[in-house]
Amino acid sequence: MIRLAGVRYRAGQFRLDEVSFSVPTGSYGVLMGRTGCGKTTLLEIICGLREAEAGSVVIGDREVASEPPGRRGVGYVPQDGALFPAMRVREQIAFALRLRRWPRADIEARVAELAEQLGIVHLLDRRPAGLSGGEGQRVALARALSARPAVLLLDEPLSALDDETREQTGELLKEVQRRQGVTALHVTHSLREAEQLADVLLRMEAGQVTVAR
Amino acid sequence: MAVPREAKRRVSGLWIALALVTAAYLTLVLGMLIATAAHSPPGSLLHALSSREIRFAIQLSLLTSTLSALLSLAVAVPIGYLLARGRFRGKPLLDAALDIPIVLPPMVVGLCLLILFQTPLGRLVERAVPFTYTVYGIVLAQFVIAAAFAIRTMRATFDHLSARPEDVALTLGASRARALWSVTLPAASRGMLAAAGVAWARSFGEFGPILVFAGATRLRTEVLPTTVWLELSVGNLEAAVAVSLVMVIAAMLVLTTIRAAGERA
Numbered sequence: 001m002i003r004l005a006g007v008r009y010r011a012g013q014f015r016l017d018e019v020s021f022s023v024p025t026g027s028y029g030v031l032m033g034r035t036g037c038g039k040t041t042l043l044e045i046i047c048g049l050r051e052a053e054a055g056s057v058v059i060g061d062r063e064v065a066s067e068p069p070g071r072r073g074v075g076y077v078p079q080d081g082a083l084f085p086a087m088r089v090r091e092q093i094a095f096a097l098r099l100r101r102w103p104r105a106d107i108e109a110r111v112a113e114l115a116e117q118l119g120i121v122h123l124l125d126r127r128p129a130g131l132s133g134g135e136g137q138r139v140a141l142a143r144a145l146s147a148r149p150a151v152l153l154l155d156e157p158l159s160a161l162d163d164e165t166r167e168q169t170g171e172l173l174k175e176v177q178r179r180q181g182v183t184a185l186h187v188t189h190s191l192r193e194a195e196q197l198a199d200v201l202l203r204m205e206a207g208q209v210t211v212a213r
Numbered sequence: 214m215a216v217p218r219e220a221k222r223r224v225s226g227l228w229i230a231l232a233l234v235t236a237a238y239l240t241l242v243l244g245m246l247i248a249t250a251a252h253s254p255p256g257s258l259l260h261a262l263s264s265r266e267i268r269f270a271i272q273l274s275l276l277t278s279t280l281s282a283l284l285s286l287a288v289a290v291p292i293g294y295l296l297a298r299g300r301f302r303g304k305p306l307l308d309a310a311l312d313i314p315i316v317l318p319p320m321v322v323g324l325c326l327l328i329l330f331q332t333p334l335g336r337l338v339e340r341a342v343p344f345t346y347t348v349y350g351i352v353l354a355q356f357v358i359a360a361a362f363a364i365r366t367m368r369a370t371f372d373h374l375s376a377r378p379e380d381v382a383l384t385l386g387a388s389r390a391r392a393l394w395s396v397t398l399p400a401a402s403r404g405m406l407a408a409a410g411v412a413w414a415r416s417f418g419e420f421g422p423i424l425v426f427a428g429a430t431r432l433r434t435e436v437l438p439t440t441v442w443l444e445l446s447v448g449n450l451e452a453a454v455a456v457s458l459v460m461v462i463a464a465m466l467v468l469t470t471i472r473a474a475g476e477r478a
Contacts, residue, residue: 044380047380047384048383048384049380049383049384068383069380069383069384070383070384070385070386070387070388071386072384074384075384075385076380076381076384078377078380078381080375080377082375082377082378082380082381083378084378084381084382084395084396084399084400085374085378085396085399085400086396086399086400086402087395087396087399095382095385095387095395096385096386099385099386099387099391100386140381143381143385144381144384144385146385147385147386
């Protein structure tokens, strides 16, 4: 579950006012809003990369507002994927697991499982340079899911893809989300994406979030 | 018969102008080098290399430049990262202060170092490590200037590397230091080689501050630029030219190696 209650944030002209919403465990939430309305900022507040002035952020059944990003149990896929430039795909997916000191065999098994599900087995020994947009997004997704986070945060994961890849990646997202049993919050400006994917549809406007469905 | 479209494409006047400027500058640089090489009689290079003083100067130059390049890199990486990622008050001031060694006339840097080590604090340091008129002084004089250039290079490198991957690493459980170490530094390896290359070249060619701060004692603090100056000052143009050639060759070898390493990185 993701639950925000009374989250306030201000930076210059930009502000979030008493943002409250929730996405139930295991569902796929889509947050829609125009470009520049603060969707990314909201995701960063949920992952702990930005600190809200006030309010509560609950992930799973834990209040995490004062926890550092790494202890919140989130997997984050930023807009451009933000792959680690010098690391092979295999190492990127294993990164969180190595930090958690998983045994080597478990790491290999988890990397293989995710690579299989996301169709990136053939990319495991490549570095990010030269991967296509869709491939990069799938790697970023595998990396975010590796340590079995409770929540997956996706920032415009499909916006840089061509039409055909977008359709396929959208389906893949939903399928992987179900199989991994993770709660997702997907941010987009595209109504079509929202309709294709959302169990819970949220709208963001003028610093407020409302439930549309 | 119709001429294929591509054959009709004209070379833009802009490209011709750009090529001309490049050619003119390159002619000047290569002309200098070729004239210098042609000026020295065939045997003079070997003759110069057979001199014990010059062999000492070659070794000292290579050693001190390499040390100061490594030291420069060691400070340029953290400072460049701080400037690129940090947001704090007084940053423009810090930025300007770090340019001081670049804008100061080199000779003045040497003089300032000399004066610094005459202060009570400087004298205290000299009791542990004597800098004035020693090899340590050569490295310090090179480092002060070379580090400023290396810092510029590292800052530009980190500015060009997005902070997003580091953010992702934080969400995956890494500490800030771990994110820097595992994600950003490996991605900055080319920049580090470039910074080391700039610092090395600066150090290798540095003359003024070394002359003032470390002196020009043969077989003690004589580096290659000092040799050129010493030989010129006694009217031995032939040896000065030969040593200059040695410098050109050594610099080209080292910088080509660094560049090749950069291509592989």
